[in-house]
Amino acid sequence: MFHRILIANRGEIALRIQRACKDLGIETVAVYSEADRDSLHLRYADHTVCIGRAPSAESYLNIPSIIAAAEITDADAIHPGYGFLSENEHFAEVCQSCNIKFIGPAASAIKECGDKVAAKRLALAADVPTVPGSDGPITSEQEALEVARQIGFPVLIKAAAGGGGRGMRIAHNEPSLVTGYHSARSEAETAFKDSTVYLEKFVEKPRHVEIQIMADQHGNVVHLGERDCSLQRRHQKLLEESPCPVLDPETRQAMGEAAVRLAKTANYFSAGTVEFLLDQDKNFYFIEINSRIQVEHPVTEMVTNTDLIREMILVAAGHRLSMSQEDISLSGHAIEFRINAEDPDRNFQPSPGLIEKFVAPAGPGVRWDSHIYQGYRVPPHYDSMVGKLIVHRPTRKEAIAVAMRALQELTTEGITTTAGLFQQILQHSDFAAGEVDTGFIDRYFSPR
Ligand code: MV4
Numbered sequence: 164m165f166h167r168i169l170i171a172n173r174g175e176i177a178l179r180i181q182r183a184c185k186d187l188g189i190e191t192v193a194v195y196s197e198a199d200r201d202s203l204h205l206r207y208a209d210h211t212v213c214i215g216r217a218p219s220a221e222s223y224l225n226i227p228s229i230i231a232a233a234e235i236t237d238a239d240a241i242h243p244g245y246g247f248l249s250e251n252e253h254f255a256e257v258c259q260s261c262n263i264k265f266i267g268p269a270a271s272a273i274k275e276c277g278d279k280v281a282a283k284r285l286a287l288a289a290d291v292p293t294v295p296g297s298d299g300p301i302t303s304e305q306e307a308l309e310v311a312r313q314i315g316f317p318v319l320i321k322a323a324a325g326g327g328g329r330g331m332r333i334a335h336n337e338p339s340l341v342t343g344y345h346s347a348r349s350e351a352e353t354a355f356k357d358s359t360v361y362l363e364k365f366v367e368k369p370r371h372v373e374i375q376i377m378a379d380q381h382g383n384v385v386h387l388g389e390r391d392c393s394l395q396r397r398h399q400k401l402l403e404e405s406p407c408p409v410l411d412p413e414t415r416q417a418m419g420e421a422a423v424r425l426a427k428t429a430n431y432f433s434a435g436t437v438e439f440l441l442d443q444d445k446n447f448y449f450i451e452i453n454s455r456i457q458v459e460h461p462v463t464e465m466v467t468n469t470d471l472i473r474e475m476i477l478v479a480a481g482h483r484l485s486m487s488q489e490d491i492s493l494s495g496h497a498i499e500f501r502i503n504a505e506d507p508d509r510n511f512q513p514s515p516g517l518i519e520k521f522v523a524p525a526g527p528g529v530r531w532d533s534h535i536y537q538g539y540r541v542p543p544h545y546d547s548m549v550g551k552l553i554v555h556r557p558t559r560k561e562a563i564a565v566a567m568r569a570l571q572e573l574t575t576e577g578i579t580t581t582a583g584l585f586q587q588i589l590q591h592s593d594f595a596a597g598e599v600d601t602g603f604i605d606r607y608f609s610p611r
Contacts, residue, residue: 164480165189165240165264169233170204172244173223175534175550176458177204180242183472192236194229196222198542203534210236217544223247226254233263240264240479242472246546249455250277266479268433268454275429276454280323280361286449289428291421294440294448296363307344308337310362316340317365320347324355326451328398333365366448368600369440371395372407373453374422375463377474378432379484386419387467388493390459394588396511396604402585403459404498405466408559408597410441418447425452434460434475458501458551461532465497465555496559498566500552500585502533502573504541507584507608515543520576524569528556541578549580559597563589584608 169192170180177193181204184191193208198217205211212232215222222228224247233241241258243249243266255270267273275281280300286293295314300323301307311318311334320343322330330351332343344360352358370393378384391407392400406415422437429452436453460471474485505511521537533550535541541549552569556562567589570582588594591607 165476167192167209167236167238167240168266168476169194169229169236169238169241169263170208170244171223171229171241171248172246173199173202173204173534173545174548175532176244176456177202178207178534179532180244180472181207183470183476186470187473187476189476192232192238194223194232196544198544201539203536203539212236217542219247219545226251226257230257230261230263234261238263240266240476242266242476243455245455245458250453252277264479266433266475268431268435272429272431273454276435276452277326278323279321279325279451280359282452283361283449285429285452286425289421289424291425291449292447294363294366294450297361299361300359301344301362304341304344307340307362311337311340314362314364319363319365320344320360321363322347322351322355322357323359323361324351324357329354330360366440366442368602369393369442370407370409370600371438372410372418372441372447373436373438374418375460375471376422376426376431376435376437377471377478377484378426378435379478380432380481381483382427383484383487384423384426384431385484385486385488385491386422387463387469387471387491389415389418390462391599392459393599393601394594394603395601396608400459400501401581401604402498402500402588403462404496404559404562405462406493406496407441409445411445414441414445414447421447421449425449433478434471458548459499461530461551461553462497462499465530465553466493466495467491468494495555495557496562497553497555498559498562500566500570501548501581502550502552502575503547503581504549504578505547505581506579507581511581513543513547514579515541515547517541517577518575520574522572522574524552524572526565526569526572528554528562528565529569530555535575549575549578552582560595563595 167190190209214228248254252270252273255265258265320332334340348358375387439447530553
């Protein structure tokens with residue numbers, strides 16, 4: 164087993180990984196930027212190393228600094244968390260060549276998942292349903308028009324290096340397809356230095372349902388049910404829940420098995436997420452694989468009674484999965500609320516600053532994953548998430564009731580958060596009925 168793990172991240176996930184390390188009896192190294200000197204994850208770490216200035220590019224994305232920190236402190240593994248270097252195949256390779264275990268999938272798997280066209284080919288090879296479309300890169304206006312005539316409008320033009328909605332264009336007719344083809348390519352070239360695009364039929368009002376998988380280095384793969392992440396604003400998830408309120412057991416099993424087939428075809432190990440679109444007729448289509456632990460992993464931990472970070476560490480050390488598919492069952496309903504330091508009444512403008520008064524939510528059915536405390540100053544340099552409230556109860560209705568109570572308990576004076584918005588959402592009749600698709604927030608909660 165590892166002796167000492169360096170956590171190449173900040174905020175709540177740095178703390179979450181540190182807790183898993185402590186529970187396993189593994190020492191931790193916290194790295195931090197100059198803006199994070201007062202961060203909670205430093206206080207509990209066995210070793211701390213400053214890796215650079217406030218901007219991420221000079222600290223949490225600075226590969227030489229992070230590797231040097233691992234070498235100085237004699238860490239034998241690095242957990243990247245989510246964001247930052249977590250899906251950087253080059254970083255995974257550098258770790259390997261420095262004899263430091265990267266706690267995540269193989270660099271080759273990160274690369275394959277990062278290329279949406281390659282990932283879609285994998286899905287086709289694994290007999291996993293995909294959205295009708297080009298099944299490969301589109302290289303000319305002519306080709307785009309031919310595919311669109313075959314599958315019918317509306318279509319989506321997507322960047323192969325994209326994900327999270329960047330470099331995406333919708334086209335309802337041939338002229339807008341030609342325009343969209345060129346603008347998607349140039350946006351992708353600017354954003355990713357890769358102008359490769361592909362084409363898909365546009366699925367109307369889909370739900371975003373993703374399957375959590377976990378795999379070891381001995382070929383064992385399990386799925387841990389789904390998360391419904393349909394409640395998003397501009398491709399930013401606001402809340403996630405498990406199970407999906409509208410998924411029947413047969414579809415759940417079919418999606419789970421599809422995700423496992425895909426992971427096996429890719430020789431994937433570690434934690435991963437297979438994203439699907441669920442259409443209004445309950446058909447599911449593969450869209451992307453995320454080769455990292457995700458922000459929303461706690462909802463899966465709550466309903467499956469597992470510790471995914473612990474499992475990731477064990478699997479990276481070469482252990483076999485601690486569970487088989489038969490051991491995994493879903494119990495109750497969990498919802499996660501991303502508490503962001505943002506003002507929903509000012510177009511979600513960031514609201515960093517000093518937290519003058521803080522009280523954490525607690526009590527039955529409540530989990531609070533956060534790095535903030537009274538007197539902490541939320542720095543303006545990073546993403547605005549200051550905590551995750553996770554509720555878990557036997558039924559969705561009870562989970563919503565506990566969430567209302569917990570959101571009222573949460574006190575963060577000095578900064579504005581999204582907690583108030585969630586109280587409004589929870590009272591919406593469509594949400595209570597589980598009737599949300601990816602357009603819900605823009606329909607009801609965005610200023611026009
Ligand atoms: C789609 C789609 C409809 N049809 N693909 C957005 C980000 C990326 N992960 C995939 N996305 C979508 N792909 C087809 N063929 C609609 C979306 C989409 C979306 C997906 C999940 C959650 C929120 C969304 C908001 C807008 C569009």
